[in-house]
Amino acid sequence: MSTAVEQKGNWRRLAALRKLPLTLGLIAVLWIVGATTGSLLAGPPEPLLEQVGIGLAVEPGPWWAVFTSGFFASSLLDYLACTVMILIGVGIAERTMGPWLALAAFVAGSALSALVLVALVEYGTDNSDQWLSFLGGEYVVGAYGGAAAALGCSTAALESLWRRRLRTWLVAATLMFALFVGVAQTLQALSGAVIGILAGWAAQSWILRRQAGKLHSSSLRETRFLVGTVVGVFAVGPLLTQLTGTLDVGPLSVVSQVMLQASPTADEVREACDDDQSCVTLQGVVGVQSFGATILSLIPVLLLLVCAEGLRRGRRLAYRLTLTIQLYLAAVTTFAVLQYVTDPDVTLGNDDVGYLLLYAIPAIVAPLIIVFLLLANRHKFRVESSDASYRVLGRTTLIMAGAAVALYALFWFLEGNPGCSTGWDLAGQLTHILVPFPVPFVTELPQGLLSTVLYGLGGDVIWLCILFLVLGNYQKFRAVATDPAADLGHARELIHDGGGSLSWMALWENNQYWFTPDRKAGVAYQVHNGVALTVAGPFGAAEHHADAATGFLAHCSALGLTPCFYSATDELDGPLLPRGFRKLEVAEETLLNIQTMTFKGKEWQNVRTALNRADKLSITDQWHHYRMMPPGIRAQLAEISEEWVADKALPEMGFTLGGLDELKDPEVLCCVAVDDDGLVHGVTSWLPVFTDGAVTGWTLDFMRRRTTGFKGVMEFLIASAVNHFKEDVPQISLSGSPLANTDSRNTTGSGDGTDPGEGDHSALDRVLALLGNALEPMYGFKSLAAFKSRFQPEHRTLYMYYQDPLSLPSIGLAVGSAYLPGLSPARSAGLLRHMVAREPAQ
Known part of the structure; x- marks a missing residue:
């Protein structure tokens, strides 16, 4: 296949x-x-x-x-x-x-x-x-x-x-x-x-x-992108000069000499080893001519590229690191030039002066230009990570550096280096391990196996770990909300003012909130993989939704996040499409106009059969708020839920899929199918939909059935809901089935009249298709969508609005992280095997 x-x-x-x-x-x-x-x-x-x-x-x-x-x-x-x-x-x-x-x-x-x-x-x-x-x-x-x-x-x-x-x-x-x-x-x-x-x-x-x-969008994003690009070019350029060898003659070609570690030649190694063949061999295996030395020469490039990505995201840590690196490079280059021109053995001729003007001065000016660029735009890089992330980064760096210094000094003394080297050589060798950039002085190579191993590979281990921690730091954010409980309470108030059929899900765990300055509307979102993924559209009074959507974009820009409105209706076309956003179909919401439903006709045969079977088995529908349920029913709901979860290779999903905890909200209604013996056969939960403080609809969320329950219990429960809500609201929603329609995606271009191109969303298509197909055997989203179609619903398309096509792979991973939060490494590996083993839906 x-x-x-x-x-x-x-x-x-x-x-x-x-x-x-x-x-x-x-x-x-x-x-x-x-x-x-x-x-x-x-x-x-x-x-x-x-x-x-x-x-x-x-x-x-x-x-x-x-x-x-x-x-x-x-x-x-x-x-x-x-x-x-x-x-x-x-x-x-x-x-x-x-x-x-x-x-x-x-x-x-x-x-x-x-x-x-x-x-x-x-x-x-x-x-x-x-x-x-x-x-x-x-x-x-x-x-x-x-x-x-x-x-x-x-x-x-x-x-x-x-x-x-x-x-x-x-x-x-x-x-x-x-x-x-x-x-x-x-x-x-x-x-x-x-x-x-x-x-x-x-x-x-x-x-x-x-x-x-x-x-x-704010010019903030434009500036960050430009500065990040400049730093990225300065990072890759020196590596390019090394790869091109003797071909490079550009004004900045000498930057590689002060930025990248250069491996000594074979003659230099032999001279440093006093023609000791075992020493030469050791240097080639684990020392200054080994693969580890090659990796160390790439560390400055990788470090600056990581900084460039951080600057693009507006991270303060990347700003500080880049500023430090550029000042260091400018200082080292200046020191090297001054050392050369003040050498009494050097007589500067016209050619030498011309060489300095062409190569040395640009090598000093280039990092200073980046420093000036950073300082001039310093207020645009204010996105701070969490305090805990900074502590982890600082503590781990200090522990690794301290351990390297202690171990190297110990090995250096034990292996007899003091007899052939000085204390300054030890200090220089420690600098080689701790600083990835070349130092403007020459030191002797260490003697001995352990000293050479740590000298050649210690810097690689330390700096690769630091790069990994810095990238992890970019995923963390300092808490925006000073009072999460108050934000949750205000979000509940706004949802009573108005919202969509999925707005109640904004009150669930793991969500953050952003409110308009007048606090009359808000957006619930989760941050995954640098993406601010919203839970449906804005909530609050409908007239404020457009302002909330555009204000949320500025909020994301300030935090360096990629905004993505997920499972939103087309009411966001107006505020978002003119701003370069596109929309991608992610679900079909099923709506039932219950006041006209009578369950008559051939197309309702399955529903009538379920109702008749329930009547013969003396099964009735009981409506409760969770807290008002009899203890025996609550215990059975927990039992049914645990049975359902235990049958899955992965844990319960989140984001737009509620679990047992979400039933406990005092405003959520539960419908339970119970027989004469008090046995619960199945349960559904219904989330309220408000307009101007009044309930105008209900949305299906939690669905569970007992394994031994009677066939057709879900049809019975939904039909019971139709009859129960018919006198109160005109419409109920069976919600959408996530990841169930990855084969029928539709893209709408931005508001400037240009088509986005067929390939823009192919990366996201593939990620979501792989995720949907991997989860289908365990969660049955496609079969759930087919089941809902039995009720002859109207369909309303739910879209994902995104602005940057290059962010689609990140958005796809963010969606997966939102639906499966806290997935363990072992289960993540199992899911990955399922994803790559199954053919995407065609």
Whole structure:
């Protein structure tokens, strides 16, 4: 079965590629031309290169070179990189603009970016700029400028959210390559990106006649995203320079030397070991040339990426960490430069001064720019974690650091290091373990097995644990509510003023509350995986629901949370869709217009059979509030509930599914099917729905039946509810069946008239489909939905409103966490096995 699913997925991917004839055609031309001209392995031969390449500060070559250069590459690896660029840049442009406009953007972008590159190099050569003049004297080929221009131009056809993000990422990526790698192709890619974005902006403003369309969400989110992107680029850039080796000549290429740990060469290790082969071998296995040393060199990158994610979420901890790291890098770089220029053995010539101006000064200025950016926006990173989470992080860090220092010092002395090293060497070696960044001084390597193991792997263990704890810290929030009991009481008051059929569920455990400033409406929500997942829509008087929805968005933005309205009706279309939200169908609520129901006709045969069987067995419906039930009935309800839970491999679900505890609310009604012997066969609970202080409906929640109870007890209980409520309210709800309709999802686009695209919610579809199919054998959501359909209901769609398509996987995981709170690791592993073993619903 899994093979069939994989084959079906492969066919879908092939079908998607067939929709890109221009993209595939350009890739085919690139490789065919390269193969026929013998250019695949080492680029075009010299005579051909002079005819098809862009001449930089050499003979300009023929005019057509600005067009032909985009169909060649300089090596096999370069051909692969150009293929990826065309597939991404031209592929997205073709899907959004069509093949002809995409082709025009690629060709024009290639030519214009080539002219800009030539002008830059000529200017640098004329003014003796060390970077740009270094690029002169060669011919350049590559599709980077055209692909980047096509991608930048295509952003004009996207909706505002994707337009802003794609432009930010494109500029950030091309700028990173230009500053950290700095070869001619990276400058051409940056030029193409800027040209394409400007062309797209012009087309958007003058041809499409529409504004840039800034998102209506707070600029707080925009700023956090931008600052996080800048920090992320600065994190990945140094790693990029190490991966590209000797190719990097960009102004920030030296940053890797002060940010990433560099492994010593084989000769340096042999010298440090005094040519002792056992010492050299030990350093290669667990020391400074081991896999652990490689991991340690990646720690600064991972740390800054974690900080970038925290800044995107507005976390104060990420702000403090980033500020500290950038100040440290600026200080170490400054110290290294001052140490170099004040060395009496160094005589600075013009070339040395030019080198310092080109490489050293930007390496100091870059982290200071980030520091300034952080300080200027410091009030936008105020999301604090819980005090307990800070204590865990601080205590664990101190314990690990203290243990590392104590153990290393002990091993250092026991293994005879004082005889060949000094106390300063010990201090430097401890710094190597505790600080993931290079230190501006040289120390001797330790001698001995245990010292070497801790020296090579101790920093990895400490910092990977710290990164894990920091990520966990991002999931915690300092309590917003100063008086949870008062908030719960006020929420109950507002629900009496008005709400939907699911609003009563807002009073259950694990919910937090946000109220409008005038406290006339509110929203109940849970935080899972960085997502603020609401329990249905706003509650309170109906005229305040729109203000509550938009105010809740600002509340989530301030906390760095992703807002998601779950199981809400389409009343939120007005306040949310114009703000870039989309809605996804997650359930069908079943409504019964009970005042017109008579249970007559063929379609009601099952219900009449259940009523007749109950009459023959002398089973009656008894209506109670839980506290007013006879003790014997309460005891049997607990027994039935425990029996039902024990039959499941997983615990009771929560969120929009109540359990026995939710029956105990004094305003919840229970209907119990009891026979003459006092035996309870089944039970249902009904949640009140209020409008202006009066009950205007009831919603079915708790449903349990005894295993040995009579067949048709649930039909009997619901039919009894119809007859019981008929004189008081016009309508009752059988609620929705969660995760039961993962195969019938419907997406509505944002309010700007653009379609969201077929793939936007595919990640969430898959997560919810896997979750629904894994839980179906245990909870039977689909069979429950089929059962409710026997009552000939009207259906009302319940939606999930979300704004950010990239957050859909997180939202899917948040939904799973909300329905299964506190799942143990063993049960989580079992659920995961069920999820990956079962085929999603088709």
